[in-house]
Amino acid sequence: MYNFRLLSVSHLLTWSRCCRCVQEQKVSRDVLSRPSFVLAVLLLFNFGLLIVDHVHFQYNGFLFGFLLLSLAKHLQSQHLQGALLFSILLNLKHIYLYVAPAYGIFLLRSYCFTEDNKDGSVRWTSFSLRRLIGLGTIVASVCAVSFGPFVMMGQLPQVLSRLFPFKRGLCHAYWAPNVWALYNVLDKSLATLGVGLKLLDETQLPRASMTGGLVQEVQHSVLPSVSPSVTLVCTLLSILPAVASIWWRPRGARGFLRCLLLCALGSFLFGWHVHEKAVLIAILPLSILAVESREDAGIFLVLTTTGHYSLFPLLFTPAELPIKVLLMLIFTIYSFTALRKLHSGRGSVLRPLEVVYLLGLVAVAIACEVLFPLLPWQQKLPFLPLLVTSVYCSLGVCYSFLRLYVSLLRREKSKQL
Structure with a gap:
């Protein structure tokens, strides 16, 4: 009960700070349809954070409180306070190294350089030691x-x-829906195809330990095995355009927020031994942009629905099935209806292919949660639903990452024009 009250206070403080930063184009008389109210609901009743902290019993709520309070300080141009809050957060849990590059480059460029040049170039004469x-x-x-x-x-x-326990292996038993989950599936598919065509000797292939639910180092069968240094290089390359963007063409705190999202997703997609709950580092801050922009709202709906469903394997007992389904349905339905109403008159929030993909997620849920346990041979492949869930959700997370980058490039082009 004490933990619940502590997290509730953290959420309320975060809500009050973040909602002050929302840009409302017009003030609606209906309080329930205001961007600040919608943002409050999206943050306070986030499905992923709810099940991770209050059902799966971890402690992430007050950490996200620090992150969002830090972002609110930067949005209000209180950069020293924002830097202090993030420094404390980083020392509380090192997973927030994911977004440290965005903080470092933004503060160096937009705070330490005291003047904005008209051509956007960096001049060391304006640098404040x-x-x-x-x-x-x-x-x-x-x-x-x-x-x-x-x-x-x-x-x-x-x-x-x-x-930094690098001996835990590349993936956490397929749970994180990222690039390496797709890489593992491709490796196993090639191995199966090679054995079927008698191009590979099955007895010489490594044991399929990646699907055994164990946390350990593994070797791929056909594709090159991935080392921690390779994941580091891939992560840095994935976030380099984003951090370069806020260095060469700073666009204030919201440009920093967009860069932070790309750093969070880039690290999630390419990092070493990523946990599935790390997707919340991108989902929660994206809520701020979702209530302000129709395009960001569409990205938010795809990423949130996909990322939240990827957390379903954390609650794996039959008794927990109705709880997680009901909670996710409530949050998802509210997100769709509130954001669609908020951005009404500006076009559809979701694209047709995005709607098809999200409907496919419903089919995956029925197959994995309802039909698979009824199959007589399900005990032979107990981790198959987890694999299918991670692979399908990986597509949605990768798509959201690419759409955020496209959005960033469009904003740069419009600024040049």
Whole structure:
């Protein structure tokens, strides 16, 4: 009960701060249809955060509170406070390294350079060393408080080895719907095809441990095995255009927010041993843009529906099935109806192919949650529903990532014109 009250206070503080930052083109007399109210519901009653913290019993609510409060500070041009909140957040949980590049480049470019040049170029004459020292002092102080005791006791190497456990393997048993889930399926498909065509010797292939539900290092059968350094390079390449964009063409705090989303999704799609719940790092901040822009609302609906359904395997007992289905239906129906009403008169929120894809998600849910347990041979392939869920959801997450990049490029082009 104490945890629930703590998270509720964190959510209320976050809601009040973030809703002040929403750009409302016109103030509606109907409070329920205002962007600030819709945003409050999307943040306070987010389905993914609800089941992860209050059913699966983890502690992410107050961490997302820090993240959203930090974003609100930057949207209000209170950059030092935003930097302090993110520094604390990063030391509370290192998974937020996903979005650290966006913070670092944005603060260096838009805070440490005190003047905006008309041509958008970077001139070191406008660089403020005082502001850089201020930011550095904040980050160094938080890290000193966090890691200082471990340094004094000579335990820093042990802490770092626990923070970055590379021996856990590339994937978390197919649960994270990212590029590596697609890569694994392609590898297994090629191996099956090779054995069927008698091009490969089945006895010489590695055991199919990736679908065994174990967290360990694995070797791919046909495709090259992926190392942590490869995932790091892929992640950096995926976020490089986004961070370069806010460096060369800064567009204020909302440009930073868009870059943060791309960093979060890029790290989720290409990172090492990514957990499925990490998709919430992109879903929650995207709520802010969704209530302001019709295009972002469409991306939000695809990513949220896909990302939330990918969390279903966390609740795997039959008794939990009606709970997760009902909660997701309530949140999803509200998201669709509220955002469609909010952006009415500006065209359809979703594209036809997006609607078809989301309807396919319903078919996947019925097949995995209802039909598969009734099959007589389901015990031979217990992780097949998890594999199907991750692969199908991977397509939606990848699509949302690409659409966010297209949106970023369009905004750059319109600014040039």
